[in-house]
Amino acid sequence: MAIFFVRVRNLFAPAHREVSQLLLIHESPKTNLFLEIFNGAHIIRAFGKENFFVRKQAENLDNFNILKILEVSIKGWFSIRIHLISILLIIAAASFIIFGDFSAAMAGVIATSIFECEKDFLDFLENLSKFQKDMVSLKRCYDFCSYKPEEIRSQPQQAILPPSSLQEEQQKINFDSKVSASSISFVNVWAKYRQDLNYILKEITFSISSGEKIGILGKTGSGKSSLFMALLRIMPIEKGAIVLGDININEIPLKDLRSSMSVITQNPYLFSGKLRECIDPYSKYTEEQLLNTLYLTHITDILKQQYSESNILDIQIGGNGGNISAGIKQLICLSGAILQKKKIVLIDEATSNIDISTEELLYKNIQSLLLSATVLIISQRVKTVMDLDRVVILDNFQIIEEGNPRELLKNSNSKLYSMWIESSQISPQKK
Ligand SMILES: Nc1ncnc2c1ncn2[C@@H]1O[C@H](COP(=O)(O)OP(=O)(O)O)[C@@H](O)[C@H]1O
Numbered sequence: 304m305a306i307f308f309v310r311v312r313n314l315f316a317p318a319h320r321e322v323s324q325l326l327l328i329h330e331s332p333k334t335n336l337f338l339e340i341f342n343g344a345h346i347i348r349a350f351g352k353e354n355f356f357v358r359k360q361a362e363n364l365d366n367f368n369i370l371k372i373l374e375v376s377i378k379g380w381f382s383i384r385i386h387l388i389s390i391l392l393i394i395a396a397a398s399f400i401i402f403g404d405f406s407a408a409m410a411g412v413i414a415t416s417i418f419e420c421e422k423d424f425l426d427f428l429e430n431l432s433k434f435q436k437d438m439v440s441l442k443r444c445y446d447f448c449s450y451k452p453e454e455i456r457s458q459p460q461q462a463i464l465p466p467s468s469l470q471e472e473q474q475k476i477n478f479d480s481k482v483s484a485s486s487i488s489f490v491n492v493w494a495k496y497r498q499d500l501n502y503i504l505k506e507i508t509f510s511i512s513s514g515e516k517i518g519i520l521g522k523t524g525s526g527k528s529s530l531f532m533a534l535l536r537i538m539p540i541e542k543g544a545i546v547l548g549d550i551n552i553n554e555i556p557l558k559d560l561r562s563s564m565s566v567i568t569q570n571p572y573l574f575s576g577k578l579r580e581c582i583d584p585y586s587k588y589t590e591e592q593l594l595n596t597l598y599l600t601h602i603t604d605i606l607k608q609q610y611s612e613s614n615i616l617d618i619q620i621g622g623n624g625g626n627i628s629a630g631i632k633q634l635i636c637l638s639g640a641i642l643q644k645k646k647i648v649l650i651d652e653a654t655s656n657i658d659i660s661t662e663e664l665l666y667k668n669i670q671s672l673l674l675s676a677t678v679l680i681i682s683q684r685v686k687t688v689m690d691l692d693r694v695v696i697l698d699n700f701q702i703i704e705e706g707n708p709r710e711l712l713k714n715s716n717s718k719l720y721s722m723w724i725e726s727s728q729i730s731p732q733k734k
């Protein structure tokens with residue numbers, strides 16, 4: 304009977320383990336898509352894509368259910384055999400009692416023990432299979448842990464530095480000077496997100512000197528955000544180089560590179576906690592400095608109107624700023640960037656949810672707010688970049704125009720001029 308049990312278990316265990324693992328893998332797409340549909344229902348309806356998503360989710364459910372049915376069948380198969388073994392065990396014990404020479408009391412003890420034993424045996428098997436299933440989750444965690452960290456993956460990039468002497472120079476300079484530099488040069492940069500995709504940055508060549516404020520304009524999808532992705536080494540550079548100070552960014556440890564810049568994105572993420580923790584997570588600044596910065600970003604009055612806290616720094620922010628508007632979230636992130644005084648500040652349409660008058664006021668002040676920093680500002684609104692030192696216009700992943708915005712605006716053949724006319728519908732001369 305023991306041999307029969309071992310053989311049954313050896314057949315059951317590997318099959319059950321594999322199916323459990325596949326079930327876990329197929330559970331994620333089903334749950335993810337459900338959440339996406341749940342959160343984006345209004346967008347799906349607006350584009351009339353209900354059938355597409357229903358079909359997609361039905362496919363996910365089918366894949367999951369096929370495996371679920373398989374799992375139930377495997378468990379059923381095993382359960383039938385195990386119960387068969389225990390029935391045989393009871394029959395054997397009953398025959399033993401009937402044909403053996405036992406007193407009634409002894410026969411009772413044996414029968415009770417056998418039933419107890421059978422129950423424990425089934426419990427043991429159940430716990431064993433549960434344990435094996437739980438171990439599958441642990442194995443999934445282990446698989447995630449064994450992914451190579453980003454730094455190791457991104458190290459072997461073979462970016463080619465055009466001026467060969469620059470490479471020799473690099474080796475002489477230590478890391479400290481690299482990260483403190485704030486001039487940036489894009490030297491014939493070609494980049495794509497993945498090998499099998501097209502180039503998203505093509506022939507990008509321009510330089511930004513220390514402390515310059517640059518506006519980046521272009522249609523949606525023209526590659527503006529991808530410039531930042533390349534600068535932060537999120538997108539690998541295929542050809543050319545981005546040089547920070549006089550060091551290729553590929554030579555700078557990823558952590559140092561990214562911590563040398565403040566990045567404000569279109570959809571900033573805020574951790575839950577008090578407002579003071581959001582803008583100063585390491586408690587490095589005084590209360591006065593924090594309040595001053597909030598005042599400079601024009602956020603103080605808005606917060607005072609909306610919240611009853613006597614000190615606005617004590618306002619409680621929910622998970623990912625769930626209890627505050629997108630515009631305020633962007634201003635809070637901007638305050639953090641101003642406070643940290645990083646040498647390079649990247650702003651990606653960070654004021655898209657702020658009313659136009661506050662935005663204009665902010666950009667007018669950005670020169671003084673981020674005085675010594677090199678600032679790159681991606682914006683959809685031409686007006687917001689007019690006070691900056693230079694603008695770079697991207698189209699179809701290439702630079703099509705570059706120069707001082709005021710100068711460019713004087714030339715009616717320039718791209719900026721036509722963008723200005725398009726956006727404001729007023730002649731620049733009237734301004
Ligand atoms: N993570 C990504 N993986 C693959 N392609 C991407 C990724 N992010 C953006 N893209 C593609 O890169 C192109 C430029 O996008 P992006 O730089 O975000 O444009 P912009 O900021 O000018 O609107 C788009 O065609 C977009 O589909």
Ligand SMILES: [Mg+2]
Nearest residue numbers: 527528529651
């Ligand atoms: Mg973008």
